[in-house]
Amino acid sequence: MTDPAYQRLGLPVTASPFAVLRAAVRALHPDTRAVRGFRAARKRFYRQMLCAHAARQAAGDRLTG
Template sequence: MTDPAYLRLRLPLTASPFTVLRAAVRALHPDTRAVRSFRTARKRFYRQMPCAHAARQAAGDPPSG
């Protein structure tokens, strides 16, 4: 099962980890990125997105969307 937040990024299977990270950063609203108390949750989100992408690449899933 793929993370719904990762699916909303709509990235191709060939995207690099850096591209995935940039897309994850852009996916969050600027006000959300500015809240200091969300820092731990943001870091966890930023770590999960490249992991979800790597898992999708390993599985060879077709692009979603």
């Protein structure tokens, strides 16, 4: 099952990890990005988006051959 936050990024399977990070950063509200106390949560969110993308790519690779 794919993370709903990852699905809202609307990225193709072929997107690079850097593109995933850019989309994840843009998905967060600017006020959320500005709060220093949320830094650990933001990093966790970015890691989750990268892991979800890697899992989607791996599943796509298995399905195609």
